[in-house]
């Protein structure tokens with residue numbers, strides 16, 4: 001098989017980059033199947049990234065007799081190895097139940113705590129509006145719950161000084177996330193050229209052997225997917241996101257309008 005040259009670009013690549021970003025994922029391996037190559041590209045360019053896993057994937061196996069706690073420990077270890085390959089500064093596991101993740105006030109407070117602690121400019125999360133993937137299949141309930149919980153934690157809770165006042169008393173003051181990047185969306189709006197870092201994404205995915213059923217075909221599958229997403233910007237590999245701009249760059253600074261409550 002020979003590599004065909006990419007088709008002519010129909011739009012420019014997305015080149016905005018945050019100083020600090022956070023990935024909020026339902027399961028260990030979601031961030032690596034999701035925005036890992038963009039995360040690696042931004043980290044290589046000087047951004048600082050933090051990963052939050054809402055569950056530890058304790059239901060992500062084929063054996064009904066398996067010990068969920070042992071599986072959770074195994075998958076946390078896999079995710080720590082993968083996160084080191086991508087280059088995250090750190091990772092938090094929220095230990096919520098796999099397969100039963102709920103966008104409730106408990107999860108929201110946990111996420112607001114993470115956001116106010118790390119203070120990211122941008123957050124990656126799964127698109128909560130995807131119930132059925134355009135390419136086929138049902139989107140896992142945890143992916144929908146995690147995406148909705150991330151959106152609700154970002155706005156308005158994390159930036160509202162009166163939300164979760166106990167956090168403020170601990171010194172975790174309000175923080176405004178400016179951009180939300182939704183991955184696995186049916187309606188992507190921006191494409192990031194990841195030609196330089198797609199190999200790191202594959203390497204990070206290889207750190208999840210408990211979840212990869214076809215390790216031989218992994219590299220080809222991931223590069224074919226990335227090539228598809230790269231076509232609109234004429235890149236050999238890209239990751240596509242639905243971008244939600246909450247605060248324009250021009251809105252920065254102490255005089256910025258606070259927005260409606």
Ligand SMILES: [Zn+2]
Pocket residue numbers: 026027029030140143
């Ligand atoms: Zn998942």
